Amino acid sequence: MSTRRKFLQSSIIGSAAVLTGEKLLAAKPLTVAAVLNNPIVISTWDFGKAANAGAWEILQKGGRALDAVEAGVRIPEADESNQSIGYGGLPDRDGKVTLDACIMDEFYNCGSVMALEHIMHPISVARMVMEKTPHIILAGDGALQFALANGFKKENLLTAKSEHDWKEWLKTAKYEPVKNIENQLYDKTKDPMPGGIKNHDTIGMLAMDAAGNFGGACTTSGMAYKIHGRVGDSPVIGAGLYVDNEVGGATATGVGEEVIRIVGAHLIVELMRQGLSPEAACKEGVERIIKRNPIKAKEVQVGFLAMNKKGEFGAYCLQKGFTYAVRSNQEEKIYTAPSIY
Ligand code: SD4
Numbered sequence: 001m002s003t004r005r006k007f008l009q010s011s012i013i014g015s016a017a018v019l020t021g022e023k024l025l026a027a028k029p030l031t032v033a034a035v036l037n038n039p040i041v042i043s044t045w046d047f048g049k050a051a052n053a054g055a056w057e058i059l060q061k062g063g064r065a066l067d068a069v070e071a072g073v074r075i076p077e078a079d080e081s082n083q084s085i086g087y088g089g090l091p092d093r094d095g096k097v098t099l100d101a102c103i104m105d106e107f108y109n110c111g112s113v114m115a116l117e118h119i120m121h122p123i124s125v126a127r128m129v130m131e132k133t134p135h136i137i138l139a140g141d142g143a144l145q146f147a148l149a150n151g152f153k154k155e156n157l158l159t160a161k162s163e164h165d166w167k168e169w170l171k172t173a174k175y176e177p178v179k180n181i182e183n184q185l186y187d188k189t190k191d192p193m194p195g196g197i198k199n200h201d202t203i204g205m206l207a208m209d210a211a212g213n214f215g216g217a218c219t220t221s222g223m224a225y226k227i228h229g230r231v232g233d234s235p236v237i238g239a240g241l242y243v244d245n246e247v248g249g250a251t252a253t254g255v256g257e258e259v260i261r262i263v264g265a266h267l268i269v270e271l272m273r274q275g276l277s278p279e280a281a282c283k284e285g286v287e288r289i290i291k292r293n294p295i296k297a298k299e300v301q302v303g304f305l306a307m308n309k310k311g312e313f314g315a316y317c318l319q320k321g322f323t324y325a326v327r328s329n330q331e332e333k334i335y336t337a338p339s340i341y
Contacts, residue, residue: 036212037311040328041068043205044253044305047082048325049334051075055207056327065207065215066105066127073101073123073217076203080159084201087120088159089221091166093175094228097157100235101126101219106245112235114139118154119147123219126235136237140229169225177226202234204241204251206307214309216243218251232256238266247273248309250281253322254302262288268306278306279314279338286316286340303337316340 039059041052055072059065077086084090091097101122102112111130114137116122125147129138138146148154158166169178202220209215218241220234233256234240240256242265243249250268252259259265264285271281282304290297303322307313315324315337322337 036208036309037328037330038208038212039065039068039210040307040311040313040326041072041205041207042305042307042313042324042326043072044203044251044303044322044324045201046323046325046334047076047079047201048203048205048323049327049332050079051203051205052325052327052332055205059207059209062210064211065209065213066103067215068207068209069205069215069217070103070123070127072205072207073203073219074121077121077123077219080161082201083162083165084221084224085203085219086122086221087155087157088162089157090162090224091158091221092228092230093170093173093177093225095158095163095166096228097162097221098226098228098230099157099219100222100231100240101217102235102237102241103127103130103215103217104237104241104243104249105130105215106213106243108244110136110237112137112237113143113147114231114235115229116140116143116147118144118157119152120155120157121152123217125150125152126217126219137235139231166225173225177230178224202232202240202253204234204253204305206243206249206251206305206313208248208307208309208311212309214243214245214249214307216241216249216251223256233259233264236260238263240265242266242269244269244273246309248278248307250278250285250304250306252302252304254317255300258289258292258297258300258302261292264302264304268304272306272308277314278308278312279316282306282314282316283338283340286318289318290340298341305337 041055051072055068058068080088099122104110111126204218250265303317305315
């Protein structure tokens with residue numbers, strides 16, 4: 001790219017970053033609106049649609065991306081029918097629901113909670129860690145004590161359905177965490193997951209607000225029937241989520257161990273910084289996982305989702321079946337990510 005073009009692009013994006021949504025529409029020349037597709041919110045899986053709707057209420061009023069992503073992911077956190085996030089999430093092998101979440105704003109501020117029990121909205125605790133403490137991560141009982149001290153209510157997150165499913169699993173599972181297979185790869189005859197439940201489906205959400213600023217959130221109950229204390233990629237800044245307001249953001253879903261090894265979300269943001277499109281960057285991320293262990297990669301699912309500062313988005317996954325939801329002024333749509341296998 002010529003230096004002149006680079007300068008023009010960055011000055012267009014730079015000026016948009018200080019405009020509000022209304023001013024943005026009024027801005028002349030219209031190159032700003034043509035370059036930036038904002039506000040926009042994207043999130044993992046089909047249930048991202050309902051979560052995006054929550055985020056959109058804030059974004060369409062010119063609200064901040066950080067507020068939007070927090071409000072958005074609180075929706076599946078409170079949805080008991082979603083057995084992989086928040087309330088109603090499948091427990092670990094001891095029957096305990098332990099939640100992982102993190103959040104990141106446009107200033108590299110971030111907050112995270114790991115293996116948090118009894119709190120319906122771990123994302124809001126993560127935000128409080130970010131805003132009210134000098135720390136980034138609180139884990140386990142410390143995270144719970146912090147939440148309780150800050151007005152969060154202690155609740156039983158294990159619903160009758162998830163308890164029932166866990167007990168069914170215990171009958172045949174030999175007290176081992178389940179193999180990490182989901183969607184169409186899941187084979188009930190080999191892996192006794194009750195009722196064909198998917199093993200894991202985190203929500204990762206990225207938003208760019210009307211001012212052109214990014215925010216991201218990621219929240220999950222993690223891998224079903226995991227060993228007590230296991231933490232996945234979702235609350236690990238740089239693995240399950242990363243936001244760099246100069247470049248964009250990325251998030252991950254799937255087998256967290258694979259994502260942590262390659263520091264997935266940060267890798268994808270850096271690849272976008274080097275000029276890759278969001279989809280190409282996500283593809284490079286999944287290829288990195290394959291390179292490490294081509295045999296294992298065939299058995300697990302990992303999906304990456306990313307968006308750049310122009311509001312271009314894309315995703316890629318290992319196995320077929322990873323979907324993501326988009327909400328902008330142009331569309332409200334669920335896309336299926338391309339896959340390697
Ligand atoms: C984890 N990455 O705990 C999460 C689970 C997940 O789609 O994303 N499932 O490993």
